[in-house]
Amino acid sequence: MNVLRILIPLDGSELSRTALPAVRTLFDPSRAHLTLLRVGEEPAMPSDAPAPVQVMIDGEARMRDLGMHDEEGEAHVWASQEWESARARLRDDVSEDAERLKEEGWTVHVATGFGDPAREIVAWCEEERPDLVAMATHGRTGLARALLGSVAERAVRRLGVPVLLVRPEAIRRDDAAALLDAGREVSSAP
Amino acid sequence: MYRRILMPTDGSGCARNAMRKGLELAKQLGASVTFMHVLENPLVAGYAAPEALPYSAQLYQDLKEAGREILDEALAMAEEMGVEAHADLIENRRPADAIHDAEAEHDLVIMGTHGRRGVDRWMFGSVAEGALRRAGTPFLVIRSEDETS
Numbered sequence: 001m002n003v004l005r006i007l008i009p010l011d012g013s014e015l016s017r018t019a020l021p022a023v024r025t026l027f028d029p030s031r032a033h034l035t036l037l038r039v040g041e042e043p044a045m046p047s048d049a050p051a052p053v054q055v056m057i058d059g060e061a062r063m064r065d066l067g068m069h070d071e072e073g074e075a076h077v078w079a080s081q082e083w084e085s086a087r088a089r090l091r092d093d094v095s096e097d098a099e100r101l102k103e104e105g106w107t108v109h110v111a112t113g114f115g116d117p118a119r120e121i122v123a124w125c126e127e128e129r130p131d132l133v134a135m136a137t138h139g140r141t142g143l144a145r146a147l148l149g150s151v152a153e154r155a156v157r158r159l160g161v162p163v164l165l166v167r168p169e170a171i172r173r174d175d176a177a178a179l180l181d182a183g184r185e186v187s188s189a190p
Numbered sequence: 191m192y193r194r195i196l197m198p199t200d201g202s203g204c205a206r207n208a209m210r211k212g213l214e215l216a217k218q219l220g221a222s223v224t225f226m227h228v229l230e231n232p233l234v235a236g237y238a239a240p241e242a243l244p245y246s247a248q249l250y251q252d253l254k255e256a257g258r259e260i261l262d263e264a265l266a267m268a269e270e271m272g273v274e275a276h277a278d279l280i281e282n283r284r285p286a287d288a289i290h291d292a293e294a295e296h297d298l299v300i301m302g303t304h305g306r307r308g309v310d311r312w313m314f315g316s317v318a319e320g321a322l323r324r325a326g327t328p329f330l331v332i333r334s335e336d337e338t339s
Contacts, residue, residue, distance in 0.1 A: 004218065022328045026193065026298055031218060132330075162211060162332045167325050 004032040007130040007161075009121050011039055012093055015168050018136045020097060022166040029105035036110050037124055038094045039117040043086035087112050125161050134164040193221035196296040196327075198228065198289050201260035208302025208332035209264060213271045215300070215330070222274040225264040226292060227257040228285040254279070286324075293327040300330045 006023060010016045023034065090112040098108045113120030125133065195216050199209060216223050229250070261277035268275035280288045293299050 002218070004215075026219065026328065028219075160333060162215075162330055164328055164330045165325075166328045 004132060005035070005128070005130045006032050006132045006134055007035050007037055007121070007124060007128070008134050009037045009039060009117060010094055010097075011117055012090075016136050017097065018168040019134045019164070019166050020101075022164065023134050024101075024104070026164075029107070033107040034101060034109070035124075035128070035130070036094045036098055036108065037113060037121065038090040038110065039113040039115070039120045040086065040090045040093075042114045043082045086114070130161060132162050132164055134166070137165050137167050193219050193298065194296045195219075195221045195223045196226060196289070196292055196299045197223055197264070198226045198285065198299070198301060199260060199264055200285070201227070201256065202302075208300070209267060210271075211332050212300040212302075212330070213268055213273050216268075216273045217271060221297070222276070223268055224292070224296065225261050225268075225275060225277045226280060226288065227261050227278070228280045228283055228288040229253055229257055230284060231282045254281070290324050293325065296327060298330060299325065299327050300332065302332050 004027065006027070008019050008023060010019075023032075091110055094110055098110050101108045111124065113124070121133065124130075195212070197209065197212050213223065215221075231250075257279050261279060265275055265277055278292070280292075283291075289299065
């Protein structure tokens with residue numbers, strides 16, 4: 001029996017995580033491999049980052065990133081560190097879910113991306129060809145809507161990846177509570 | 191765990207591809223499948239123009255016959271693939287309502303959507319979208335490629 005490869009895009013919102021209980025309910029850990037794709041915003045570079053300067057090279061004006069050409073190349077290293085720590089934060093954000101799923105016997109991979117969730121999802125699908133994309137219909141910015149926006153929609157159509165859509169309201173309270181509140185502060189609901 | 195999958199089908203060109211993919215998934219999950227075809231009341235649905243009224247009864251019978259054939263074909267495909275399946279012909283109901291009625295007894299709804307330009311709004315046809323908007327069950331949407339593209 002083939003193993004189903006399921007992509008679960010997450011945007012850090014609780015709503016986007018409602019795809020998780022649906023996947024747990026519908027599929028068997030032994031027959032499905034999960035990838036949690038956490039897409040976040042690109043790290044903002046602080047305003048005191050060195051601005052590019054104009055330098056003359058062989059009589060021609062060129063823009064150069066001063067930081068890149070510092071004695072130690074310091075600014076360059078600093079910028080890449082910023083990206084790496086942003087990526088680490090995204091991985092951290094889904095690590096609880098990933099660990100919990102692993103404890104239940106699932107094979108789980110974590111992937112990260114920056115920028116437009118739709119573009120990241122489509123790029124991942126083109127590269128990895130999952131059997132299924134499972135996502136909530138609502139996320140931070142309407143994750144599914146973003147995926148199904150005009151450009152991405154054509155890509156998904158072309159890719160032909162089946163999409164499992166889960167309305168957050170569709171998840172039974174117990175299931176949702178089991179996963180959504182896992183290891184988190186349970187807010188005192190009325 | 192015993193799983194039940196609802197697969198509404200309108201018999202359109204896109205449905206075949208989606209049905210095959212859906213049945214593959216059902217087989218993998220060890221699930222049983224309910225195929226559902228919904229007949230709308232021609233007068234309510236508005237596809238019988240006033241001048242066609244005398245023929246609407248015949249039209250309905252033809253549609254019903256076509257619906258049975260669609261379901262028979264679906265059952266044959268399921269049998270060929272070794273998936274346990276049942277078929278329901280629902281009469282006098284709006285498709286989105288019929289899907290909504292039936293989904294409570296199922297763990298998953300699988301729908302194909304078509305890519306015919308101008309027909310579908312957003313990613314879905316109006317039926318799939320109408321059903322999904324109220325869905326209490328996960329929906330697996332399988333987009334089949336446009337046959338002409």
